Amino acid sequence: MNAPVKSFAAVSVAVLPPVARLNLRIAPADLDTASATFGLPLPGKIGQGQAKGDRAAWCLGPDEWLLHAPEVEQAAIVADFAAVRALTPHSLTVISDREFTIAITGPSAQELLSVACPLDLLRMAPGTAKRTLFDSAQVVLIRDSDDAFRIEVWRSFFPHVSELLDIALREFACGL
Amino acid sequence: MLLIHCPYCVDTLPELEFAYAGEAHIARPANPMSQSDEEWRDFLFIRSNPRGLHAERWRHIHGCGRFFNALRDTVSDKFSVTYKAGRPRPDLEKAVQVPK
Numbered sequence: 241m242n243a244p245v246k247s248f249a250a251v252s253v254a255v256l257p258p259v260a261r262l263n264l265r266i267a268p269a270d271l272d273t274a275s276a277t278f279g280l281p282l283p284g285k286i287g288q289g290q291a292k293g294d295r296a297a298w299c300l301g302p303d304e305w306l307l308h309a310p311e312v313e314q315a316a317i318v319a320d321f322a323a324v325r326a327l328t329p330h331s332l333t334v335i336s337d338r339e340f341t342i343a344i345t346g347p348s349a350q351e352l353l354s355v356a357c358p359l360d361l362l363r364m365a366p367g368t369a370k371r372t373l374f375d376s377a378q379v380v381l382i383r384d385s386d387d388a389f390r391i392e393v394w395r396s397f398f399p400h401v402s403e404l405l406d407i408a409l410r411e412f413a414c415g416l
Numbered sequence: 417m418l419l420i421h422c423p424y425c426v427d428t429l430p431e432l433e434f435a436y437a438g439e440a441h442i443a444r445p446a447n448p449m450s451q452s453d454e455e456w457r458d459f460l461f462i463r464s465n466p467r468g469l470h471a472e473r474w475r476h477i478h479g480c481g482r483f484f485n486a487l488r489d490t491v492s493d494k495f496s497v498t499y500k501a502g503r504p505r506p507d508l509e510k511a512v513q514v515p516k
């Protein structure tokens with residue numbers, strides 16, 4: 241009777257299947273090596289993203305990148321970076337299990353996020369990502385298109401973020 | 417909401433993403449053993465606490481993660497300029513001086 245509303249015409253919220261997530265810290269001068277190792281040109285400006293096939297990368301800080309790839313490729317990526325570590329010092333941390341990814345899609349996706357996201361989302365271009373806050377939880381917000389966002393949130397913060405989105409969804413569904 | 421310009425992100429972002437981190441340009445003495453008790457006390461605890469422009473450290477903790485410096489007016493809370501860590505304090509008083 242009171243099953244939580246997860247989706248209606250204007251916006252829907254879904255938890256995405258697992259993906260390999262890696263956090264890369266490397267000197268910007270060595271970006272070419274990292275790009276060759278990962279197989280796509282890593283973006284040089286904070287916020288920018290780059291995708292190729294089913295791999296993607298976003299620049300989160302002056303020397304920090306978030307990498308996504310299919311789960312089955314995770315071990316190979318770790319091995320590839322380990323092979324260049326001797327000559328190109330860097331840190332690569334597997335964070336796949338640290339986070340869940342929530343997809344927020346639909347014409348009202350941006351409005352739904354504004355419930356707890358302090359960013360001016362009108363200024364956020366498709367294809368970019370930012371580390372920011374969702375209410376009090378630190379998240380990485382990815383914008384795939386005008387109507388499609390992803391929130392990457394730590395497992396321990398997930399119940400809080402998920403609950404807030406559910407409440408907002410129900411309010412939206414009621415026309416509030 | 418107060419908006420703060422991060423010199424690393426080159427973007428102006430909500431205050432919620434940032435954390436204050438005390439007065440800027442306080443260099444730790446290279447050889448602490450050479451310091452008198454008074455000098456060491458001053459380094460640890462004594463801050464300028466001005467009324468007006470204050471050079472202070474901020475960290476974009478929920479963003480790019482970087483520390484940077486800012487000149488903020490302690491009366492109006494207005495940020496005049498932010499600049500990367502390691503850069504000298506901009507001479508803003510001189511720059512904005514209006515002839516009478």
Ligand SMILES: [Zn+2]
Nearest residue numbers: 422425476480
């Ligand atoms: Zn920043």
